[in-house]
Amino acid sequence: MQFKISKELLEQIEQLIHQKNDQELAVLLNDLHHADIAEIFDELDIDEATYIFRILDSEITAEILPELEDDIREKILQGLSAKEIAEELDELDTDDAADIIAELSQSKKEEVISELEDVEHAKDIVDLLRYSEATAGGLMGKEMVKVNENWNVLTCVKEMRMQAEHVTRVHSIYVVDDENRLKGRLSLKDLLTTSTKTPISEVYIKKVDYVNVDTPNTEVARVMQKYDLEAIPVVDEMGRLVGRVTIDDIVDVIKEEADKDYQMAAGITQDVEAGDSVFEMIKARLPWLLIGMAIEIVASFVLKGNESAFDKYKTLIIFVPLLSATAGNIGVQASAIVVQGLANGSLKEFSSNYFKKELFVAMLSGTVISVFLLIFHSVVYQQYHVGIAISISMIVVILFAAMLGTLVPLFLHKNKIDPAIATGPFITTTNDVFGIMIYFAIARLILGF
Amino acid sequence: MQFKISKELLEQIEQLIHQKNDQELAVLLNDLHHADIAEIFDELDIDEATYIFRILDSEITAEILPELEDDIREKILQGLSAKEIAEELDELDTDDAADIIAELSQSKKEEVISELEDVEHAKDIVDLLRYSEATAGGLMGKEMVKVNENWNVLTCVKEMRMQAEHVTRVHSIYVVDDENRLKGRLSLKDLLTTSTKTPISEVYIKKVDYVNVDTPNTEVARVMQKYDLEAIPVVDEMGRLVGRVTIDDIVDVIKEEADKDYQMAAGITQDVEAGDSVFEMIKARLPWLLIGMAIEIVASFVLKGNESAFDKYKTLIIFVPLLSATAGNIGVQASAIVVQGLANGSLKEFSSNYFKKELFVAMLSGTVISVFLLIFHSVVYQQYHVGIAISISMIVVILFAAMLGTLVPLFLHKNKIDPAIATGPFITTTNDVFGIMIYFAIARLILGF
Numbered sequence: 001m002q003f004k005i006s007k008e009l010l011e012q013i014e015q016l017i018h019q020k021n022d023q024e025l026a027v028l029l030n031d032l033h034h035a036d037i038a039e040i041f042d043e044l045d046i047d048e049a050t051y052i053f054r055i056l057d058s059e060i061t062a063e064i065l066p067e068l069e070d071d072i073r074e075k076i077l078q079g080l081s082a083k084e085i086a087e088e089l090d091e092l093d094t095d096d097a098a099d100i101i102a103e104l105s106q107s108k109k110e111e112v113i114s115e116l117e118d119v120e121h122a123k124d125i126v127d128l129l130r131y132s133e134a135t136a137g138g139l140m141g142k143e144m145v146k147v148n149e150n151w152n153v154l155t156c157v158k159e160m161r162m163q164a165e166h167v168t169r170v171h172s173i174y175v176v177d178d179e180n181r182l183k184g185r186l187s188l189k190d191l192l193t194t195s196t197k198t199p200i201s202e203v204y205i206k207k208v209d210y211v212n213v214d215t216p217n218t219e220v221a222r223v224m225q226k227y228d229l230e231a232i233p234v235v236d237e238m239g240r241l242v243g244r245v246t247i248d249d250i251v252d253v254i255k256e257e258a259d260k261d262y263q264m265a266a267g268i269t270q271d272v273e274a275g276d277s278v279f280e281m282i283k284a285r286l287p288w289l290l291i292g293m294a295i296e297i298v299a300s301f302v303l304k305g306n307e308s309a310f311d312k313y314k315t316l317i318i319f320v321p322l323l324s325a326t327a328g329n330i331g332v333q334a335s336a337i338v339v340q341g342l343a344n345g346s347l348k349e350f351s352s353n354y355f356k357k358e359l360f361v362a363m364l365s366g367t368v369i370s371v372f373l374l375i376f377h378s379v380v381y382q383q384y385h386v387g388i389a390i391s392i393s394m395i396v397v398i399l400f401a402a403m404l405g406t407l408v409p410l411f412l413h414k415n416k417i418d419p420a421i422a423t424g425p426f427i428t429t430t431n432d433v434f435g436i437m438i439y440f441a442i443a444r445l446i447l448g449f
Numbered sequence: 450m451q452f453k454i455s456k457e458l459l460e461q462i463e464q465l466i467h468q469k470n471d472q473e474l475a476v477l478l479n480d481l482h483h484a485d486i487a488e489i490f491d492e493l494d495i496d497e498a499t500y501i502f503r504i505l506d507s508e509i510t511a512e513i514l515p516e517l518e519d520d521i522r523e524k525i526l527q528g529l530s531a532k533e534i535a536e537e538l539d540e541l542d543t544d545d546a547a548d549i550i551a552e553l554s555q556s557k558k559e560e561v562i563s564e565l566e567d568v569e570h571a572k573d574i575v576d577l578l579r580y581s582e583a584t585a586g587g588l589m590g591k592e593m594v595k596v597n598e599n600w601n602v603l604t605c606v607k608e609m610r611m612q613a614e615h616v617t618r619v620h621s622i623y624v625v626d627d628e629n630r631l632k633g634r635l636s637l638k639d640l641l642t643t644s645t646k647t648p649i650s651e652v653y654i655k656k657v658d659y660v661n662v663d664t665p666n667t668e669v670a671r672v673m674q675k676y677d678l679e680a681i682p683v684v685d686e687m688g689r690l691v692g693r694v695t696i697d698d699i700v701d702v703i704k705e706e707a708d709k710d711y712q713m714a715a716g717i718t719q720d721v722e723a724g725d726s727v728f729e730m731i732k733a734r735l736p737w738l739l740i741g742m743a744i745e746i747v748a749s750f751v752l753k754g755n756e757s758a759f760d761k762y763k764t765l766i767i768f769v770p771l772l773s774a775t776a777g778n779i780g781v782q783a784s785a786i787v788v789q790g791l792a793n794g795s796l797k798e799f800s801s802n803y804f805k806k807e808l809f810v811a812m813l814s815g816t817v818i819s820v821f822l823l824i825f826h827s828v829v830y831q832q833y834h835v836g837i838a839i840s841i842s843m844i845v846v847i848l849f850a851a852m853l854g855t856l857v858p859l860f861l862h863k864n865k866i867d868p869a870i871a872t873g874p875f876i877t878t879t880n881d882v883f884g885i886m887i888y889f890a891i892a893r894l895i896l897g898f
Contacts, residue, residue, distance in 0.1 A: 035675050042795075225704075226484045228697040230679055247696050248677040251703065255674075258707030259789060265714050266785030266872055267778050274790030274803055281810045285782050289814055290821075292778050296771035297825065303767035310759045310766065317759065317766060318752035321881055322745035324770055328777075329716050329741050329874045333734050336715030340708060341723030354723055361730045365738055372742065423715055425778045432770055 003036045010043055017048050022055045034060055038067035042275075046075045062091035065100055069275070074103065082108060086115035094121065095141030095249070098128035128243075136220045137213035139253070140234045140243030146174040149183050152199045156186075171231035174241055175204040182233055182241040184208050210235050213242060220245055221253045222345070261339065265332075265423040267292070288425045295429040299436050306440040309449045315381050316443055319373075319390055320436060326369060326394070327401040327435035328428040334358055334405030335422040342413050350410050362402030366395040385447065393442040397435045404431060452485045459492055466497050471504045483509055487516035491724075495524045511540035514549055518724070523552065531557060535564035543570065544590030544698070547577035577692075585669045586662035588702070589683045589692030595623040598632050601648045605635075620680035623690055624653040631682055631690040633657050659684050662691060669694055670702045671794070710788065714781075714872040716741070737874045744878040748885050755889040758898045764830050765892055768822075768839055769885060775818060775843070776850040776884035777877040783807055783854030784871040791862050799859050811851030815844040834896065842891040846884045853880060 016025045029037055029052065037056075041049045041064065053061055053076055065073060065088055077085060077100075085104075089097040089112065101109055116122035124142040131137025145163045147156045160173065173186040184204040194203055210233045211220050224232055224247060234243045256271075263271065267288035272281055309316050337358075341347030347354065370391040377387035408427055409419035421427075443449075465474045478486055478501065486505075490498045490513065502510055502525055514522060514537055526534060526549075534553075538546040538561065550558055565571035573591040580586025594612045596605045609622065622635040633653040643652055659682045660669050673681055673696060683692045705720075712720065716737035721730055758765050786807075790796030796803065819840035826836035857876055858868035870876075892898075 033676060035677075225697075225700055227482060228484075230696065247679065247700070248674075251674055251696070251700060254700065254703060255707070258704070258711070262707070262711050262714060262789070263785060265711060266781045268782055268785060272786060273793075274786055274796040278806055278810055278813070281786075281806075282813055285779075285810070286814050286817065288782075289775060289778055289818060292774050293771060293818055293821065296774045299770040300764075300767040303770070304763075307763055307767075310763060314753075314756055314759060315749075318749040318756075320769065321748040321752070321773055321885065322742060324773060325741050325745045325874070325878050325881060326738060328877075329738055330734075332715045332874075333717055333737075336712060336717060337721060337723055337730075340711070344722075347723040357727055357730070361727055361734070364727070364731055365735050368735060369738060369742055372739075376746065425774070425781075428777075429774050432774060436770065 003033065003039075005036075005039055005043060010040070013040065013052075014044070014048060017051050025052065026055055029056060030060070034063035035067050038064045041072060041076075042069055046072070050076055050079045058087050059091055062088040066092070066096040070103070073100070077104065082111035083115045085112045086117070089125070090117050090121065093141050093143050094124040094128055095139065095243075097121075098125050101125060102129060102133070131213060134217050135213065136211045136215040136217065136232075136234045136245055137243070139217055139220065139245045139249050140213075141246070142243050144171075144174060144231075144233070144241075144244045146176055146241060147186065147200060149175050149177055149201050149204065153194060153196045153203070156200055157196060171244070171246065172233075174208075174233050174244075175200060176241050180240045182208065182210055182235050182239060185233075208233065211245070212236070217250075217253045218257060221250045221257070224250050225254070257343075261343075261420040261423075264418065264420040265336070267425040292425045292429045295426075295433055299429075299433045302433065302436050302440065306444070306449075309440065309443070309447075312449050313383075313386055313443070313447060315377065315383060315386055316390065316440075316447075319377075320439070322373075323394060323397060323435055323439050324432045327397050327431045330362060330365065330398050331401040331405035331427055331431040332423050334362070334402045335409050335419075335427060338406055338409040339419045339423055342409065342419055349414065350407075355406060358402055358406050359399060362399050363395070366398035369398070370394045389443045389446040392446065393439040396442060397438050400434060400438060401431045404434070452482065452488075454485075454488055454492060459489070462489065462501075463493070463497060466500050474501065475504060478505060479509070483512035484516050487513050490521060490525075491518055495521070499525055499528045507536050508540055511537040515541070515545040519552070522549070526553065531560035532564045534561045535566070538574070539566050539570065542590050542592050543573040543577055544588065544692075546570075547574045550574060551578060551582075580662060583666050584662060585660045585664040585666065585681075585683045585694055586692070588666055588669065588694045588698050589662075590695070591692050593620075593623060593680075593682070593690075593693045595625055595690060596635065596649060598624050598626055598650050598653065602643060602645045602652070605649055606645060620693070620695065621682075623657075623682050623693075624649060625690050629689045631657065631659055631684050631688060634682075657682065660694070661685070666699075666702050667706060670699045670706070673699050674703070706792075710792075710869040710872075713867065713869040714785070716874040741874045741878045744875070744882055748878075748882045751882065751885050751889065755893070755898075758889065758892065758896075761898050762832075762835055762892070762896060764826065764832060764835055765839065765889075765896075768826075769888070771822075772843060772846060772884055772888050773881045776846050776880045779811060779814065779847050780850040780854035780876055780880045781872050783811070783851045784858050784868075784876060787855055787858040788868045788872055791858065791868055798863065799856075804855060807851055807855050808848060811848050812844070815847035818847070819843045838892045838895040841895065842888040845891060846887050849883060849887055850880045853883070 013025065013028070016028070037060070041052070044052070049072065053064075068076070089100065092100070101112060104112060113122060113126060116125070128137070128140070128142065145160050147159060151159070174182060175184045175186060177183050184206040185208045186200070186204050190203055209223065209227055209229060211223060213234055213236050220232065223229070224245070230247045231244050233241055234245060236242050259271070268284050269287055270284045272284045303320070338347060373394060374387050374391040377390060378384055381387070405422070405427065409422035412422055413419040462474065462477070465477070486509070490501070493501070498521065502513075517525070538549065541549070550561060553561060562571060562575060565574070577586070577589070577591065580589075594609050596608060600608070623631060624633045624635060626632050633655045634657045635649070635653050639652055658672065658676055658678060660672060662683055662685050669681065672678070673694070679696045680693050682690055683694060685691050708720065717733045718736055719733045721733045752769075787796060822843060823836050823840040826839060827833055830836070854871070854876065858871035861871055862868040
């Protein structure tokens with residue numbers, strides 16, 4: 001099975017909507033996975049999407065909601081009453097339901113909560129609402145299978161059958177004491193292979209990975225990845241089991257983190273997508289362009305201050321773009337390796353060994369580039385002393401760029417600022433300014449202008 | 450539980466190794482998770498790591514192997530005989546075992562395979578070796594629970610108990626026909642909640658997501674992410690169930706893809722880490738620096754060709770870095786959005802609507818920047834016609850950069866080349882050359898030099 005949206009399918013759906021042929025629409029769509037229907041919604045206009053939304057079962061539409069793009073979900077929810085939204089949320093897992101409620105306005109939020117039918121479910125959702133989004137508490141759901149350490153396997157299986165009715169996927173069975181404190185876990189495999197008479201306290205595994213409600217989501221992702229976990233229990237300040245985070249939510253966290261770093265490197269301040277509006281695009285991009293411009297105006301003053309060289313050493317000027325680009329490239333390379341090292345834990349703070357290695361790499365690369373450049377300049381322009389001045393400044397500028405590229409992300413990280421900023425336009429333009437400054441200072445020293 | 454490597458722990462371990470105090474070492478390490486021991490190995494020198502490796506149980510060491518950095522694993526395996534390696538692999542899941550065997554030399558590979566004790570296991574591993582690494586076949590493992598559609602739940606449970614002994618985690622129970630063709634799946638939840646007398650054919654779910662052995666791993670990742678799957682069955686050309694891919698392997702694929710895109714954007718050709726050698730760093734970085742240099746030499750010729758402007762319009766020259774940086778920044782922004790759009794499927798090919806939007810964004814940003822620049826130039830240098838020339842060229846250069854930034858990744862994607870290259874140094878330096886060309890051409894048209 002491989003679902004692909006085709007133009008034909010979209011046209012067929014649009015036609016059925018215009019004909020108000022609800023029956024055939026339902027037949028057509030009920031056969032699809034909710035993630036596929038969400039993909040179709042992203043392609044339809046909002047009236048068409050809302051129309052379909054109303055004719056589908058709330059079991060299906062509930063699952064569609066979390067899969068939609070934020071702006072489309074917002075518009076669809078605006079068209080629904082509090083009661084209708086509550087009906088959708090009654091079908092959803094607590095974590096997805098809480099995420100959707102969190103997007104509503106304060107007044108609508110309260111209305112929707114009061115309309116929720118299942119009181120236990122409503123309590124769980126309200127409980128989840130108080131955790132900040134970027135923590136384990138914000139990611140976790142309440143659906144899990146837990147058993148008391150004082151039970152035996154038989155009671156346990158009975159209880160589990162009941163609990164499992166409300167849990168879509170059983171990952172692990174958590175064992176708690178009478179105070180609901182997490183004590184350990186039972187694997188499903190153990191359950192399949194152990195006799196039903198064994199007491200729980202004899203079979204459960206006392207070693208269990210867990211996180212706290214306020215553990216940052218990136219840390220939850222790191223732990224789950226490192227230990228290859230598919231679900232991890234979440235405990236509160238007193239060690240009580242309050243929820244679980246599943247790997248599918250963590251996959252989203254990993255994707256988002258990676259996307260954010262990539263966008264940061266590309267000079268985009270906030271999450272934008274190809275489908276976003278012109279205004280959103282400009283809001284995410286123009287600030288960096290303006291910052292870059294402001295910094296490059298400093299570079300223009302540096303060049304202005306060296307105007308005297310324009311007449312005497314024209315080849316000095318024509319290599320400025322080459323110098324800027326090389327400094328920028330080596331600076332970004334250096335930063336990117338540090339940023340990834342900080343992210344995967346292979347680099348924790350300033351290490352003089354690593355710093356020396358980076359400078360050595362820069363030195364070698366710089367030497368290769370400078371020798372090429374010296375030969376090129378000598379052959380083409382024959383002004384040997386100018387060529388030597390350019391080559392020497394080039395090495396120094398490259399070393400400086402590598403140094404800045406290594407130290408800036410480490411400095412940002414130490415000061416709790418996202419080090420990924422260091423691979424963006426801010427650092428390349430700053431490198432430009434310093435590079436041009438150093439270049440002319442050294443050339444002036446050698447050539448005297 | 451939160452494990453953190455401390456200097457004290459490392460020193461303690463090193464001391465115990467030097468004292469050859471195997472007993473205490475075993476006590477200390479047996480308490481740790483294998484992923485934590487792997488982290489310790491990465492910090493020790495190779496003799497120390499090999500020493501510890503020999504005193505730990507093969508049950509633990511087998512699990513450590515897949516977690517190690519490639520170079521450390523290679524060195525440890527070099528110190529082991531074929532028989533010793535085979536003992537480790539007998540403990541591992543088929544997919545991990547196959548990955549490790551694939552790294553060995555051809556002769557050692559055969560030796561190790563002949564030493565494997567479990568014949569079924571050996572057959573499975575050999576079977577996995579023939580799939581290419583970047584496909585579902587290369588990712589999949591053979592460990593899974595499968596049942597025949599003709600059985601009833603009772604037979605099924607008995608069979609499953611036996612099969613589950615060899616399977617660390619039971620994700621789903623796959624249903625096959627007599628020819629081993631995938632027919633559907635049984636959820637564990639169904640199993641927990643269904644009476645044992647029901648025939649399988651009545652309870653299994655006929656809708657099942659699957660991939661083919663040759664589906665690219667990024668596509669497997671996309672499907673598993675979209676449908677929130679924790680495992681997906683893999684079928685061969687004839688629809689026969691041959692393995693399953695689990696989400697933890699997919700998390701690695703997603704991470705690697707994201708890292709690769711990020712490194713590509715930073716001008717790093719192959720996967721390098723902070724811990725890699727100077728030689729590896731240079732091999733990954735110098736090629737891009739040299740390509741950038743070669744392209745910027747073209748820029749130097751363009752500047753050389755406009756030397757006549759150096760005397761008459763000095764302010765034209767001093768804004769070249771600003772022009773380059775702005776063109777580069779907007780080009781990278783445009784490319785990054787396209788690259789991410791292609792990756793997440795929101796952009797599939799050239800779309801004139803998207804292209805128009807991007808040009809509109811560039812036009813607006815360009816206008817803001819140009820107006821700022823015109824005011825700045827007028828106030829500081831008072832040469833109004835030069836200021837106007839600079840501003841007009843700036844808009845054109847920005848539009849051009851946005852166009853190139855949008856079209857190049859789409860072109861690369863269409864020609865099956867990784868579009869992420871378009872956010873790297875190649876494109877920024879190319880943008881530089883064209884930018885400087887356009888800038889001087891327009892300035893010459895307006896100012897005439």
